[in-house]
Amino acid sequence: MKFTKATNYALHTMLTLVTASPAKPIGVQQLAESQGVSPTYLSKILTKLVKAEMIESISGAHGGYRLSQKKDDITFLDIIHAIEGTASLFECNFVHGDECSIQAVMTEAEGKMQSHLRNTKLADLVQKQP
Amino acid sequence: MKFTKATNYALHTMLTLVTASPAKPIGVQQLAESQGVSPTYLSKILTKLVKAEMIESISGAHGGYRLSQKKDDITFLDIIHAIEGTASLFECNFVHGDECSIQAVMTEAEGKMQSHLRNTKLADLVQKQP
DNA sequence: CCTTCATAGACTTTACCTATCTATAATATC
DNA sequence: GATATTATAGATAGGTAAAGTCTATGAAGG
Numbered sequence: 001m002k003f004t005k006a007t008n009y010a011l012h013t014m015l016t017l018v019t020a021s022p023a024k025p026i027g028v029q030q031l032a033e034s035q036g037v038s039p040t041y042l043s044k045i046l047t048k049l050v051k052a053e054m055i056e057s058i059s060g061a062h063g064g065y066r067l068s069q070k071k072d073d074i075t076f077l078d079i080i081h082a083i084e085g086t087a088s089l090f091e092c093n094f095v096h097g098d099e100c101s102i103q104a105v106m107t108e109a110e111g112k113m114q115s116h117l118r119n120t121k122l123a124d125l126v127q128k129q130p
Numbered sequence: 131m132k133f134t135k136a137t138n139y140a141l142h143t144m145l146t147l148v149t150a151s152p153a154k155p156i157g158v159q160q161l162a163e164s165q166g167v168s169p170t171y172l173s174k175i176l177t178k179l180v181k182a183e184m185i186e187s188i189s190g191a192h193g194g195y196r197l198s199q200k201k202d203d204i205t206f207l208d209i210i211h212a213i214e215g216t217a218s219l220f221e222c223n224f225v226h227g228d229e230c231s232i233q234a235v236m237t238e239a240e241g242k243m244q245s246h247l248r249n250t251k252l253a254d255l256v257q258k259q260p
Numbered sequence: 261c262c263t264t265c266a267t268a269g270a271c272t273t274t275a276c277c278t279a280t281c282t283a284t285a286a287t288a289t290c
Numbered sequence: 291g292a293t294a295t296t297a298t299a300g301a302t303a304g305g306t307a308a309a310g311t312c313t314a315t316g317a318a319g320g
Contacts, residue, residue, distance in 0.1 A: 060287025190318025
């Protein structure tokens with residue numbers, strides 16, 4: 001039970017893109033190098049963010065990635081959901097009568113975490129970056 | 131990124147033990163059967179709870195498992211930590227200058243979830259059981 | 261002593277994460 | 291238009307942890 005490395009890559013890449021000028025896209029090569037990950041693997045991750053319509057990709061020379069939303073709209077939860085999916089962290093698959101009281105507690109707990117991630121935007125961190 | 135099935139087994143078993151009379155231990159066979167899991171596998175899980183000193187095991191005929199704590203002391207977080215470990219859900223292993231602002235957000239979010247799990251006791255569910 | 265029951269270790273199987281490689285398509289530059 | 295640059299997609303392979311089985315061992319009761 002851990003967040004995947006892919007989520008870490010995605011969050012750091014998004015923070016870079018939010019901080020950077022939106023005019024000029026940044027190539028995956030450069031993004032990958034700064035994180036010590038292979039470009040092909042990172043591009044797989046970024047493709048998910050593209051499909052979630054959080055960033056845009058520009059093919060061809062001088063292409064790369066840039067934000068497609070206003071940076072104030074992008075929350076941690078958006079990014080995490082794009083990478084990890086939106087399934088519940090806990091799923092009791094037993095056949096109880098109707099509802100599982102344990103499931104209810106776990107879902108509520110997860111909701112607390114999600115609430116914090118939904119209320120925190122990437123832009124909140126920008127001024128803290130060097 | 132999901133809670134393991136083992137956690138689900140552990141939580142349901144603990145709920146059974148909290149609900150049951152503490153005088154007579156319940157065998158793993160019976161506990162396993164009600165959850166549709168093999169006794170040997172479930173006993174592996176329960177051994178972790180024994181080592182966490184949440185339950186006791188009694189060997190020999192008419193043996194089994196029973197609570198070792200007062201049921202009001204047992205929180206969801208205790209059980210989860212006993213099974214999943216206490217490592218942080220998110221660990222940024224990059225070498226930033228000093229601290230990772232992303233890590234800080236993620237840790238705080240996890241803290242919100244943990245807080246809810248720490249404040250919810252198994253005993254809170256007992257009266258809701260049929 | 262013999263049955264019952266938990267414990268431990270070795271082992272397999274499965275599933276997913278991580279990563280690489282290659283081919284393809286799109287775009288700018290010359 | 292040819293070429294270089296760059297993202298996308300598919301196949302594939304390795305690693306790791308979860309999930310589960312099997313067998314042997316040890317403790318306790320009758």
